[in-house]
Amino acid sequence: MLTYTFRRLLISIPTLLFIAFVIFMLLELAPGDPMAQMPLTIPPEVKEKMRIALGLGEPWWIRFPLWLKQFFIIEPAYWIDNSFGTDLAGGAQRIVSFQSRSPVFDTIAQRLPQTLWVVGMSYVVGVIIALPIGIISAYRQYSVFDQAGTFVSMIGFSVPPFFSGVLLIVIFSVTLGWLPSIYDTTLVVNSWATFKMQIMQMVMPVMVLALQTTAQVSRYMRASMLDNLGQDYVRTARAKGMSESTVVMKHVLRNSMIPVITVIALGIPSIFGGAIITEQIFKVNGLGQLLIIALQGSDIPMVMTLTFLFAILIVMFNLIADVLYGVFDPRIRYD
């Protein structure tokens, strides 16, 4: 297993370099000008000078390796310097956003907590709700509970967050006035009141996103449980005199979790990608919103870095999913 993991890690290096190149060239070929939003009063020759100052004067075969160097060498060096007080970077140029002129990684570090809190929490909540629903739905197939679960899943699948989000705002913020419609990032949790406030502002975005996760994961769980409930080994377990809870929660669940764990692991990178639409609706200034604004402003370094980080996460979690598969299913051995 260890050799397999190591081999897969090695293979992912060229994969990621290729992905980086594709993203870079796509952004290179895409139309758009970082100077487009500058006031029209700035004369064209000044604008041109500003473009050159941003490094856009160089051809792609200079800029791409430079970005690679900044991403893989300079940025980690700054990170180590900050953590351990060393001086590895020696004042080298970091990846800087075209819009804010501040280092891209600093902005990402500011935005990450909001995304992890809201989107990450919604994923956790969604999975925690989904697993029991899936198990009970399968065990009591076609019962009222199962029918209700199917109905809710269908809603979760088919109602987009820009509808459910706005609907929740209309009901709970506008009509009832119970919950704030805007997520306040500046809120510092240091007392019971602020903690309550934080929970209240998180409820709606978390619920909107959790509905989607629940819909998806509970369906997988149900299908996987149904697959296994009909297997011969379940009859064997009953014939051995095992209690229903042992049969279902041990024998069936252990087998059913194998594909579901893969689905859950593969869904984790999308947390970091943020929920672009939901973050916009509730004004959560997380990574999703950061990416949208960067795209609108042709902020190439920001878009490039964010997209590539997502790519790394996706490749890594694919690997993790595969390794988990091998851990949970003794029939699968990679070596």
Place this chain on the structure above:
Amino acid sequence: MPDGADLPAGTTPVLDVQHLKTVFRVRGGEVHAVNDVSFALGAGELLGVVGESGSGKSVTMMSLLGLLPSPPADVRGGTVTFEGEDLLQLPLDKLRKVRGGRIGFVFQDPMTSLNPVFTIGYQIMEPLQEHMGLNKSAARARAQELLELVGIPGAAQRLNDYPHQFSGGMRQRVMIAIALACDPKVLIADEPTTALDVTIQAQIIELMKDLRDKLGMAVIWITHDLGVIAGIADRVVVMYGGQIVEHAPVKELFRNPQHPYTRALLTTIPKISGERARRLTVIQGQPPILGDAPTACPFRDRCDVAIPRCSRENPPRYDLGHNHDAACFVAKGSQHAG
């Protein structure tokens, strides 16, 4: 019903099944899979149950222990007396003590009957801990003994192996070890050799014979292989259309089959001596699917000696002497004539 004729005189049954009825509710009606089945099993006896696919052999045995999924299955009536209790009336927690504890079950397909994600040791230890209250190390020692008993070499190491690391025959040995774990009074083997190739079949049959002599338990052996039955059974029950159509001690059955279905079954066995038949003998037609409780002989359409009465009444099991009975008007009639 010739009560008591099921067992040789003077034996008390370990398991006594009377008038068992099982019905499956399906879309658009019902299927009567087990119709008024009665049989008894003596201590240390090996009862063979034969019949073609769909004759209700497995369903009968699974009904005994409530192993059929319900719905759709519904055990409508009858009694199953085991150690003075009616298994059909027992609450689930008591029934669980019987399952795996005092009645062991071996299933047909060893490839799918073991849980793929648990080790063999774990799966054998489970009933030991559940029914005999053994602690982990005692259960492990017993599991190792059991593996040695069923002839798995290197038992101590193999306890940590997963089912996929065993061959089909070895897995069936493991299944037998699980069924034997708590020293059951009765072992029900549901076509235990059907999914195995012939040499492995022979090994498993030898093993079962051996174990029965060693442990002295009663065995119900379900099969559609008459050759196997001839080799190991003491008595044989022939099932057709969810009913017992003939019942006799094994030698009597093969020497003197009375029900036309049993006779037809016996003629389908290819002979290895004499001239080779140009074609294999078959029983024409299909076994019936019973939408209602039978009101006529279920075999009449495929029977070569059917009389008009066969389509008017369902024949009861007539006692033909020598501990032999058959559900056939013609067999009964010829006995009277002779």
